Amino acid sequence: MITFIGGKGGVGKTTCSAAYALKCAKSGEKTLLVSTDPAHSTSDIFSIKISDEITNILPNLDAIEISGAKESKLYMDKVRQSLKNVVSPIIIDQINKQIDAASISPGTEEAALFDKMVEIITERSTDYDKIVFDTAPTGHTLRLLALPELLGAWVETLIAKRKKSIILMSMANHSGNAEKEEIDKDPVLNILKNRFDKIEIAKNIITDSKKLNFIFVTNAEKLTIDETVKAVEILEKHGITVSEIIVNKILPENMTDEFWVSKKEQEQKYLELIKNSFKDKKISLLPLLQEDMKSDSIEIMADKLRE
Numbered sequence: 134m135i136t137f138i139g140g141k142g143g144v145g146k147t148t149c150s151a152a153y154a155l156k157c158a159k160s161g162e163k164t165l166l167v168s169t170d171p172a173h174s175t176s177d178i179f180s181i182k183i184s185d186e187i188t189n190i191l192p193n194l195d196a197i198e199i200s201g202a203k204e205s206k207l208y209m210d211k212v213r214q215s216l217k218n219v220v221s222p223i224i225i226d227q228i229n230k231q232i233d234a235a236s237i238s239p240g241t242e243e244a245a246l247f248d249k250m251v252e253i254i255t256e257r258s259t260d261y262d263k264i265v266f267d268t269a270p271t272g273h274t275l276r277l278l279a280l281p282e283l284l285g286a287w288v289e290t291l292i293a294k295r296k297k298s299i300i301l302m303s304m305a306n307h308s309g310n311a312e313k314e315e316i317d318k319d320p321v322l323n324i325l326k327n328r329f330d331k332i333e334i335a336k337n338i339i340t341d342s343k344k345l346n347f348i349f350v351t352n353a354e355k356l357t358i359d360e361t362v363k364a365v366e367i368l369e370k371h372g373i374t375v376s377e378i379i380v381n382k383i384l385p386e387n388m389t390d391e392f393w394v395s396k397k398e399q400e401q402k403y404l405e406l407i408k409n410s411f412k413d414k415k416i417s418l419l420p421l422l423q424e425d426m427k428s429d430s431i432e433i434m435a436d437k438l439r440e
């Protein structure tokens with residue numbers, strides 16, 4: 134099972150991802166925690182350096198940190214390397230300039246991050262009972278999940294174009310008889326088809342509630358709740374299942390100070406709103422803790438998450 138932890142910036146996605154992954158690991162599930170947070174907060178929480186290689190951090194719990202910037206650089210380097218062998222040095226400079234432009238164009242890092250996530254989903258799913266993704270704030274995550282559709286259509290167009298040019302070439306070369314053979318062995322087409330297949334697999338997994346679900350983290354505050362309601366609506370419209378809402382940073386009980394008593398009353402009102410907005414979903418409440426998030430506070434959080 135793959136679980137995406139989503140939510141607005143700063144609500145506690147990274148904290149809840151760590152707590153949820155720890156809960157799964159403690160209940161005996163072999164779990165992989167995937168962090169996409171550029172601030173390396175997961176490393177801080179577990180006080181262990183988590184790298185871009187899968188590392189075991191606790192019994193039953195492995196972790197990896199992936200970054201769009203790094204993946205996009207790796208990808209562009211790979212393209213550069215493979216082109217070096219097939220094109221003449223005269224045009225390599227020009228191509229390098231184009232690659233540099235592509236590396237900084239909007240969407241490249243997202244696409245590279247998406248590719249890496251798909252790679253983990255398709256290649257690692259069988260090694261784990263649970264893969265938990267700590268995602269980027271809502272807007273980015275929604276864009277990321279819309280990518281299979283966008284990329285799928287784009288790659289399909291590229292495939293059609295490439296086929297057309299092969300047919301034209303083979304018509305010019307040998308009166309059009311060997312098109313099928315040319316198409317089958319064309320390296321560019323094979324790369325494109327491979328990519329298209331991967332995107333299709335990802336699309337199918339993302340919308341299969343038996344394989345992937347979403348947990349949304351929110352706080353008991355008006356704006357955050359509004360954003361959560363909207364985001365959940367969008368996800369469900371795309372066929373993505375949201376199974377659980379975690380309300381993080383719940384204030385302690387029995388406060389005496391007037392300010393906090395009134396805050397607590399307000400919180401109660403917002404909790405009602407959350408319960409009414411998500412009647413069909415599991416709702417977990419996590420306390421606002423006094424201390425910094427370290428492995429023992431994550432342990433407390435993990436124990437508080439609902440079964």
Ligand SMILES: Nc1ncnc2c1ncn2[C@@H]1O[C@H](COP(=O)(O)OP(=O)(O)OP(=O)(O)O)[C@@H](O)[C@H]1O
Nearest residue numbers: 141142143144145146147148270382420421422426
């Ligand atoms: N229940 C809690 N009690 C106390 N502090 C918390 C709690 N949950 C999160 N925090 C703190 O709030 C801050 C934000 O939490 P976290 O990094 O988990 O949020 P995030 O949603 O991942 O943020 P971002 O959108 O920037 O990735 C951190 O400093 C974290 O230690």
Ligand SMILES: [Mg+2]
Nearest residue numbers: 146147170174
């Ligand atoms: Mg985070």
